[in-house]
Amino acid sequence: MRADVVEVSEFPHLAQRYHVFGVPKVVINERVQFEGAVPEKMFLSYVLQAAGVEES
Amino acid sequence: MRLISERDAATLRKRFADLTGPVKLVMFTQSESGLSVPGHECAYCRETRMLVEDLGEVSDGRIGVEVHDFILDREEASRYGVERIPAVVVLGERDHGIRYYGIPAGYEFASLVEDILDVSAQKSGLRPETAAALRALPRDVHIQVFVTPT
DSSP, rough: EEEEEGGGGHHHHHHHTTTTOOOSSEEETTTTTSOOOOOOHHHHHHHHTTTTSSSS | OOOOOOOHHHHHHHHHOOOSEEEEEEEEEOOOOOOOOTTTTTTTTHHHHHHHHHHHHHTTTTTEHHHHHTTTTTTHHHHHHHOSSSSSESSSSSSEEEEESSOOHHHHHHHHHHHHHHHTTTTOOOOOOHHHHHOSSSSSOOEEEEOOOO
């Protein structure tokens, strides 16, 4: 597993590519995305969706 | 010259005094001579390098620091999957996949400090159920968290 923290104002092309309008914005495997802080259980659920383990 | 304040340095010294396990920051920057490759200007490379070196200093070397030139050390960069700068790789006994792109300032500085402590202690802070589910993942996962300076 890789986890990147990206300071988006230094990489505007990434803000564009991933449609970052609010922060924190999380993108997992280019498949699942959400904005804002979420509880651990919900974060895990997003990770499992991105990995194809859970249905979205 | 130091980037972090005396007050922060004193707090960090205390927190890093208990570091036992290995932890190393591998930073990728580029020539800071003022010359830069067009399209590869790096606004916060210098500050990020200073921040990383400050962490090495206030930890009395418990936090290892390695600085590479992104353009000249292509091999190192690709070994860590680093494609943009400034980049900071947080390494423990092994590579846990943690990367910071852009200057880790403000709230991200606090996150980086927590990561350093966790990686050194080999603790994730996750609930056991979460950790078990992650270990069972059938494929690789890439999480990107986009933030802005706060």
